[in-house]
Amino acid sequence: xxxxxxxxxxxxxxxxxxxxxxxxxxxxxxxxxxxxxxxxxxxxxxxxxxxxxxxxxxxxxxxxxxxxxxxxxxxxxxxxxxxxxxxxxxxxxxxxxxxxxxxxxxxxxxxxxxxxxxxxxxxxxxxxxxxxxxxxxxxxxxxxxxxxxxxxxxxxxxxxxxxxxxxxxxxxxxxxxxxxxxxxxxxxxxxxxxxxxxxxxxxxxxxxxxxxxxxxxxxxxxxxxxxxxxxxxxxxxxxxxxxxxxxxxxxxxxxxxxxxxxxxxxxxxxxxxxxxxxxxxxxxxxxxxxxxxxxxxxxxxxxxxxxxxxxxxxxxxxxxxxxxxxxxxxxxxxxxxxxxxxxxxxxxxxxxxxxxxxxxxxxxxxxxxxxxxxxxxxxxxxxxxxxxxxxxxxxxxxxxxxxxxxxxxxxxxxxxxxxxxxxxxxxxxxxxxxxxxxxxxxxxxxxxxxxxxxxxxxxxxxxxxxxxxxxxxxxxxxxxxxxxxxxxxxxxxxxxxxxxxxxxxxxxxxxxxxxxxxxxxxxxxxxxxxxxxxxxxxxxxxxxxxxxxxxxxxxxxxxxxxxxxxxxxxxxxxxxxxxxxxxxxxxxxxxxxxxxxxxxxxxxxxxxxxxxxxxxxxxxxxxxxxxxxxxxxxxxxxxxxxx
RNA sequence: GCCAAUGUAGCUCAGUUGGCAGAGCGGCUCAUUCGUAAUGAGCAGGUCAGCGGUUCGAAUCCGCUCAUUGGCUCCA
Numbered sequence: 081x082x083x084x085x086x087x088x089x090x091x092x093x094x095x096x097x098x099x100x101x102x103x104x105x106x107x108x109x110x111x112x113x114x115x116x117x118x119x120x121x122x123x124x125x126x127x128x129x130x131x132x133x134x135x136x137x138x139x140x141x142x143x144x145x146x147x148x149x150x151x152x153x154x155x156x157x158x159x160x161x162x163x164x165x166x167x168x169x170x171x172x173x174x175x176x177x178x179x180x181x182x183x184x185x186x187x188x189x190x191x192x193x194x195x196x197x198x199x200x201x202x203x204x205x206x207x208x209x210x211x212x213x214x215x216x217x218x219x220x221x222x223x224x225x226x227x228x229x230x231x232x233x234x235x236x237x238x239x240x241x242x243x244x245x246x247x248x249x250x251x252x253x254x255x256x257x258x259x260x261x262x263x264x265x266x267x268x269x270x271x272x273x274x275x276x277x278x279x280x281x282x283x284x285x286x287x288x289x290x291x292x293x294x295x296x297x298x299x300x301x302x303x304x305x306x307x308x309x310x311x312x313x314x315x316x317x318x319x320x321x322x323x324x325x326x327x328x329x330x331x332x333x334x335x336x337x338x339x340x341x342x343x344x345x346x347x348x349x350x351x352x353x354x355x356x357x358x359x360x361x362x363x364x365x366x367x368x369x370x371x372x373x374x375x376x377x378x379x380x381x382x383x384x385x386x387x388x389x390x391x392x393x394x395x396x397x398x399x400x401x402x403x404x405x406x407x408x409x410x411x412x413x414x415x416x417x418x419x420x421x422x423x424x425x426x427x428x429x430x431x432x433x434x435x436x437x438x439x440x441x442x443x444x445x446x447x448x449x450x451x452x453x454x455x456x457x458x459x460x461x462x463x464x465x466x467x468x469x470x471x472x473x474x475x476x477x478x479x480x481x482x483x484x485x486x487x488x489x490x491x492x493x494x495x496x497x498x499x500x501x502x503x504x505x506x507x508x509x510x511x512x513x514x515x516x517x518x519x520x521x522x523x524x525x526x527x528x529x530x531x532x533x534x535x536x537x538x539x540x541x542x543x544x545x546x547x548x549x550x551x552x553x554x555x556x557x558x559x560x561x562x563x564x565x566x567x568x569x570x571x572x573x574x575x576x577x578x579x580x581x582x583x584x585x586x587x588x589x590x591x592x593x594x595x596x597x598x599x600x601x602x603x604x605x606x607x608x609x610x611x612x613x614x615x616x617x618x619x620x621x622x623x624x625x626x627x628x629x630x631x632x633x634x635x636x637x638x639x640x641x642x643x644x645x646x647x648x649x650x651x652x653x654x655x656x657x658x659x660x661x662x663x664x665x666x667x668x669x670x671x672x673x674x675x676x677x678x679x680x681x682x683x684x685x686x687x688x689x690x691x692x693x694x695x696x697x698x699x700x701x702x703x704x705x706x707x708x709x710x711x712x713x714x715x716x717x718x719x720x721x722x723x
Numbered sequence: 724g725c726c727a728a729u730g731u732a733g734c735u736c737a738g739u740u741g742g743c744a745g746a747g748c749g750g751c752u753c754a755u756u757c758g759u760a761a762u763g764a765g766c767a768g769g770u771c772a773g774c775g776g777u778u779c780g781a782a783u784c785c786g787c788u789c790a791u792u793g794g795c796u797c798c799a
Contacts, residue, residue: 098753191725278794279726286796290726293794321792328732334790393798411797441799446724449797461799552799564799601799633756651767665760668747682758700759 081130086137095128100126100264103138113140113300115268115565116149116261123149125215125261141300151176153213153262154298155183157300160254161202162294165195171256172232172282179560180297184280186232190292195272199294201477203272210267211252215260218246223257232282233257259298272298315558320611321452324637327616327673329607330453330492337449339457341604347622349653350610351603353456355438358462358487359602365483367464372416374440378406383577384415385513389546409442413463414571418578421467426582431592432468432476439463441602453608454563466595467580473570473593477529480568480597484553487600491615493555497565499535501527502543502550512546513573515595521574523549541577545596547573553601556607565609569596617674617696621720625714627654630671632663633683640684643706651716667694677713 083102091422093102099119103126104111106647117124118137123145130136139146155174162169162185174183185191191199200621218226220237222688223246227233236257240246249258251266263269269479274296282288299305317323324330328346336342359369381387381394394411398404410416417435426433439461449455468476483496486495504512504519530537537551544550553566574580600606610618620626627647629640637658647654657666663680670678671694678694685691691709695700 182748193728220782262789276725276793280795284796290795292726295794331793338790443798446726446797448726448795451792459799523784559793561794567799605799630759632758635756661755661757661762662760663758665749667758668760678759680759682756684758694759 082133082257083130084133084135086135089510096129096131098126099124099128099130099136099138102130102136107140110138110140114138115140115146115191115263118145123261125213126264127215148176149263150268150300151181152258152260153266154272154296155181155324156213156249156251156254156256156262157203157206157266157269157272158199158274158294158296159185159256160206161199163254164202165198169296170230170232173236174256180275180295182293182295184282184291184293186282186289186291190279191277191294193277196277196294200272203269203274206252207266207272208268209252210265212265213262214250215262216248216250218248220246223248224254227257228429231680253618264426269298270300271302272296272307272466273309274368296380301686310475318615319558319610320454320608321453323616324453324608324611324612327611331609333398338447339445339455341453341456343604346624347607350622351607351619353622353624354600354603354606355462357490359436359438361487362434362436362462362464362599365434365479367434370417370420370435370437372413372420372437372439373410374442375409378408378417380415380419380704381408384418384574385546385577386411386415389511393445395442395444400427410439411441411443411719413437413439413441413461414574414594416463417579418574418580418594419466422578423666426467426592428584428590430581431582432466432472434466434476436462436464436599438603453604454557456604459604462600464597464599467575467582467592468595469582469584469590469592473525473595474529474532476595477526477568477570479532479597480599481533481535481551483599483687484566484568486596488553491600491610492619493609496555496609496613498554499530499537499561500539500543500550500552500554500564501530501539502545502552503539503541504544504549508542511542512544515573517579518572519549522570526551526570545569545571547571557609558612563605566598566601567596571596617676619720620676620717623674623676624653625655625675626652626717627677627679628673628675629654629656629679629681630666630670631656631658632665632680634658635683636681636686641682643679643681643691645708646710648715651708652713652717672698679709 081093081682082090083093084090093105099117100111100114101112102536114126116139117126117128118139119128119130120134123139139149141147141150143399152175155176159171159174166187168188170185170186172184174181223237224234227237245260248255249262251261276295278293278295279290280293281290297308299308301307327346328344330341332341351651359596378387390411395409396406397408398406400406417437420435421433440458441461442458445455445457466476485494488497503523506516530551548569548571552564553567554562555565556562575594582592584590629644631637631640640656644654644656659666667678667680674696676696680692685703689704689706690703692703693709695701
């Protein structure tokens with residue numbers, strides 16, 4: 081038979097050879113490294129016998145699917161170890177994920193940290209035994225009998241469509257329902273680590289029972305595992321929730337409440353700088369600034385539909401049943417800006433109207449959702465709504481994306497963002513406006529725009545807003561969790577609900593299109609992202625403190641004050657520490673705060689008119705004339721402020 | 724909301740079988756005027772997250788609540 085290899089070469093092999101045998105025939109090394117194989121695009125076990133001409137790719141740990149085969153086997157090894165130690169545990173599911181694997185167990189008592197150590201020990205034993213994995217198939221009835229007493233596996237089997245093969249994998253005394261593929265034997269799982277225990281609902285629905293999930297990861301070599309764990313630890317050192325507090329960007333207070341961070345002077349300064357930048361940029365791009373109330377009567381949200389779709393997420397004041405006026409803090413800005421649009425008549429000549437607002441919003445998140453500055457109950461969104469004619473929507477959409485890309489580049493985060501095209505789901509009736517035709521046309525429009533721009537995006541079902549599809553810009557935090565940082569939405573529903581119109585050139589009243597968008601996202605979340613991205617070392621232009629001046633003797637304080645005033649007059653953000661002692665400690669403290677510049681002066685500098693300059697990332701630049709330092713600094717600030 | 728873990732001074736942490744709440748760093752005062760973390764002396768700083776219970780006696784044991792953290796669900 082003829083086998084086409086992944087590099088395009090075609091080789092002749094004996095009929096009936098397994099993928100592993102072919103890998104070994106290709107090279108000894110490949111045979112050793114092989115974990116799984118891909119035959120005509122389908123990932124299979126290495127033991128798969130090949131009977132006819134095909135395309136064959138041998139998968140190693142370097143390929144995503146190779147990794148997943150190893151991780152999937154690791155999850156089986158973990159399940160086997162759990163059953164050895166806790167025979168009463170019921171197995172649910174245990175897949176490979178992006179960074180490793182997990183398995184969900186139904187156990188009477190959730191596992192503890194000590195249990196993880198025990199399970200790891202048992203896993204090591206299973207790995208050392210190098211037990212081969214065997215695949216076999218059963219009929220539906222046989223499979224149901226086999227998993228008698230396990231409601232989870234029974235449910236999975238019952239959901240398989242008639243005629244679908246039901247495969248199982250056996251390793252020693254452990255057998256699991258599994259589509260595969262797997263590596264050849266447990267010995268391949270050489271370096272692994274169980275990372276955490278978590279609760280997780282069966283099949284991801286809060287209506288179901290909560291199971292106990294164990295997360296883990298595995299590598300081919302101990303060194304790779306050690307390297308991964310080290311990186312994980314380093315990433316967590318950048319955690320905005322830790323670093324942001326240490327660097328005094330924000331704090332929280334029990335008496336204030338959950339999800340209500342207190343932004344401290346440094347955090348507030350950075351946000352102010354970003355806000356001024358964004359508002360100026362938007363103004364130059366034709367946006368009109370609005371300021372609208374932080375609350376409204378429930379009537380407004382009833383028109384918009386938020387009352388039906390979002391009531392649980394709102395802070396509501398007043399009880400309707402007691403005959404009181406019912407107000408709610410706003411969870412979004414849209415209905416307010418729509419009322420501004422409606423306060424005047426609009427001709428097609430007026431459009432597009434681009435209303436923008438730096439908008440505090442309030443959402444009553446449930447207690448388990450709050451997280452640092454990323455998920456909070458009050459946040460400030462750089463929000464805007466663009467009301468335009470159908471003919472203008474494509475151009476406006478592109479203009480918004482241009483603004484967003486410009487802002488991302490200014491923040492230096494364009495390579496850290498992924499694009500998600502968030503679509504509706506016809507199955508989730510409660511969540512979306514019921515107008516399948518409008519959903520289809522709007523999604524087709526948005527997709528065609530994205531393709532025209534040539535954006536590299538991922539499609540996601542059931543992630544849309546209730547009134548239309550979204551382009552979400554996603555950022556991964558230090559724990560690998562993805563959050564939306566900015567969003568761009570086309571709304572087909574609300575113009576009609578608010579009866580928004582414009583008079584077209586033919587004298588007819590027509591419905592405008594509405595684009596919802598945020599340009600820099602919400603400032604709290606964006607600040608969190610920037611802290612993690614830069615490990616607290618904010619770029620010079622947005623650093624809340626750009627230069628710290630340190631005096632060595634009381635005699636040099638006046639000299640430093642003089643230069644501080646010159647820097648201040650030039651718009652540089654500085655502070656002066658006049659404690660003329662512990663100079664080493666003060667420098668270390670300033671370095672710990674990741675300040676861009678640290679300036680030291682004593683009697684010598686005061687006499688010579690110089691400053692000792694230390695620059696972040698470059699270390700000690702030595703002594704230089706004060707004038708030279710100042711022009712260098714101003715030059716650097718100017719350069720980075722022009723985007 | 725659900726499953727878990729955690730909570731002692733501004734920070735990092737100690738506190739034994741329940742028996743006087745501690746250290747280092749930081750802060751303040753005085754002395755020192757010092758060159759890339761650690762000068763000396765002194766002082767202040769705590770409702771041991773909160774409330775209740777058990778006990779002669781609770782930071783410690785039990786219960787509830789609040790907050791923080793990791794997940795799940797939800798979401799910008």
